Amino acid sequence: MVTQIDWETAWAAGIGEMNRLSTTNYWNQRAEDYSDMVLASDCNHGRNILNLFEKEGLLQKDWHILDIASGPGAITIPFAERVGRVTAVEPTERMAAALMSHAQNRGLSNVEVILKTWQEVDEAVYSKNYDLVICCHALWQFSDILSQIRRMEAVSRGYCCLAHGFEAPSETLKLTEALGINEGEFDQFITVFNILNDSGMYPNVDVIDYTLNRSVTSAVTSVEKLVEKHRPLNYRDSEIIQEYVQNHANEGIYQVSGRMGLLWWKVA
Amino acid sequence: MTSDSLTAPVDWVRFWEDSYDARSKIMFRDYELNDWSERAEDYSESRRTNNYEFGESVYSTLALHGVVSPHSRVLEVGAGPGTFVIPFAKKVDHITAIEPSEGMSRMISQNAVEAGVNNYDIIPKIWQDVNIEDFRGRYDLTITSTVIWMFRDIMTQISRMEEVTQGHCCVVGGVGTGQTFEAELWKKIMGNTPRPQYPEYPLIYNLLYTCGRVPHVRFINYTSMRSPENMLRMYRVFYSIYTEVTPEIEEIIREELYRDSGEGPCIRKYRSAVVWWNPAVRRKEFTGIA
Numbered sequence: 001m002v003t004q005i006d007w008e009t010a011w012a013a014g015i016g017e018m019n020r021l022s023t024t025n026y027w028n029q030r031a032e033d034y035s036d037m038v039l040a041s042d043c044n045h046g047r048n049i050l051n052l053f054e055k056e057g058l059l060q061k062d063w064h065i066l067d068i069a070s071g072p073g074a075i076t077i078p079f080a081e082r083v084g085r086v087t088a089v090e091p092t093e094r095m096a097a098a099l100m101s102h103a104q105n106r107g108l109s110n111v112e113v114i115l116k117t118w119q120e121v122d123e124a125v126y127s128k129n130y131d132l133v134i135c136c137h138a139l140w141q142f143s144d145i146l147s148q149i150r151r152m153e154a155v156s157r158g159y160c161c162l163a164h165g166f167e168a169p170s171e172t173l174k175l176t177e178a179l180g181i182n183e184g185e186f187d188q189f190i191t192v193f194n195i196l197n198d199s200g201m202y203p204n205v206d207v208i209d210y211t212l213n214r215s216v217t218s219a220v221t222s223v224e225k226l227v228e229k230h231r232p233l234n235y236r237d238s239e240i241i242q243e244y245v246q247n248h249a250n251e252g253i254y255q256v257s258g259r260m261g262l263l264w265w266k267v268a
Numbered sequence: 269m270t271s272d273s274l275t276a277p278v279d280w281v282r283f284w285e286d287s288y289d290a291r292s293k294i295m296f297r298d299y300e301l302n303d304w305s306e307r308a309e310d311y312s313e314s315r316r317t318n319n320y321e322f323g324e325s326v327y328s329t330l331a332l333h334g335v336v337s338p339h340s341r342v343l344e345v346g347a348g349p350g351t352f353v354i355p356f357a358k359k360v361d362h363i364t365a366i367e368p369s370e371g372m373s374r375m376i377s378q379n380a381v382e383a384g385v386n387n388y389d390i391i392p393k394i395w396q397d398v399n400i401e402d403f404r405g406r407y408d409l410t411i412t413s414t415v416i417w418m419f420r421d422i423m424t425q426i427s428r429m430e431e432v433t434q435g436h437c438c439v440v441g442g443v444g445t446g447q448t449f450e451a452e453l454w455k456k457i458m459g460n461t462p463r464p465q466y467p468e469y470p471l472i473y474n475l476l477y478t479c480g481r482v483p484h485v486r487f488i489n490y491t492s493m494r495s496p497e498n499m500l501r502m503y504r505v506f507y508s509i510y511t512e513v514t515p516e517i518e519e520i521i522r523e524e525l526y527r528d529s530g531e532g533p534c535i536r537k538y539r540s541a542v543v544w545w546n547p548a549v550r551r552k553e554f555t556g557i558a
Contacts (some may be wrong), residue, residue, distance in 0.1 A: 010275055013275050173552075185277065186275040193470070193474075202487055203485075204486050204487065206484055207483075259551070
């Protein structure tokens with residue numbers, strides 16, 4: 001007997017704990033270190049997504065992009081440098097402020113922010129309004145993931161693209177292991193992949209390498225906040241984090257490399 | 269089901285074996301090499317549709333992503349009537365066909381003469397019998413389509429395909445297109461016997477992923493056109509695997525084909541996933557969020 005797998009239920013169950021811990025308040029606290037990373041990495045993963053669409057011969061100068069859960073602009077900034085307009089959906093005020101500051105510093109006037117969660121955005125208002133809708137590393141926010149993806153399709157007249165961790169940077173894994181932080185075995189990428197295929201969306205799949213740079217201070221803060229997401233930070237934790245980051249930094253920059261999986265498709 | 273069992277990794281190898289066994293259980297007899305010789309003509313007609321549209325589309329997809337080039341040496345596992353041999357031979361350095369069926373091999377030669385290509389060879393064996401030591405690292409691309417469902421030991425055979433290439437591997441697998449003809453015909457002939465599944469995509473992606481590969485995927489759409497006689501020949505072989513094909517059953521097939529396409533050729537639209545990966549690139553386990 002070959003069993004059918006209910007991927008949507010599996011997603012809701014798997015994402016529950018992460019969803020509960022990763023609040024808007026958490027991301028407000030992470031705004032500074034995350035922003036530092038995006039800038040120090042020159043928006044590396046967004047730039048790599050941009051390159052993919054360019055290599056596929058799809059990117060057009062007059063495109064209007066919707067970047068869902070934009071954060072400080074890892075996707076928004078490189079796209080805004082190349083296309084007509086980018087609208088970012090970002091509910092965290094400090095992230096949105098960081099994004100607009102980055103845009104301004106780079107002389108980009110084609111970026112705007114909708115200060116809401118994606119769930120709060122009325123898709124009827126933006127029906128078929130965008131050429132590409134991207135949601136990068138933020139799917140954990142949606143326990144009703146298929147409904148939210150359908151809403152993304154509703155506002156796209158071109159493509160949808162979901163970017164997700166495919167392989168964790170080995171450095172990150174070693175450090176979290178040393179701290180006894182276990183983010184669970186749930187594999188978000190393959191679950192989303194199967195939800196999309198079961199729903200007949202049949203996404204193209206690409207796997208892209210990325211490299212993230214951040215200052216030692218930013219790296220230490222990010223890991224401390226990660227620990228605090230799970231339990232109070234203690235003195236020993238701080239020691240482990242400081243020592244690890246310092247030992248792996250080069251000239252004040254802590255660098256990690258990982259892979260992300262891109263699931264993207266043309267909206268019917 | 270508990271939350272833990274819902275989110276635990278799926279044993280895809282087991283899943284694959286279960287699919288294989290479920291199909292075997294309802295078989296009246298096993299496939300034989302002669303079945304494929306019998307299928308050579310209809311299969312060839314299907315693959316030749318729109319000037320080898322299927323193979324040409326796969327080639328274009330792989331070439332666009334740097335997986336195949338004019339310098340490539342290609343191995344096709346289960347070449348049938350020259351599914352990739354003919355369209356690829358015009359564009360690559362050399363292509364080797366693994367094809368055990370005499371009828372299919374004859375069809376490859378015939379199609380090659382017509383296409384004016386001779387930079388190919390045929391190894392008349394089933395893939396499982398090929399000694400990969402003779403071919404280790406000799407190719408730049410190992411490619412296969414509509415064959416992997418025959419391998420119960422799927423990852424053993426995939427690993428063997430990887431060992432003969434120093435470049436990439438590619439599996440082209442069909443995806444469901446929601447066509448009801450096959451399901452309705454099965455019900456008319458086989459009643460409530462569950463229709464056998466020949467799972468290809470996305471199951472193969474799940475398998476490769478879970479076994480640490482890093483596959484890429486694109487989709488191609490293509491048309492298959494076959495004469496009513498060739499369709500009948502195909503169904504006769506297919507249903508003989510699951511039941512005794514009586515004159516009454518042949519009549520049902522004829523009637524359904526006529527109802528579907530009249531006296532003209534049967535035209536079917538299909539979609540396939542082109543899945544390729546570099547065996548040297550492996551995935552480390554990913555859990556949680558980075």
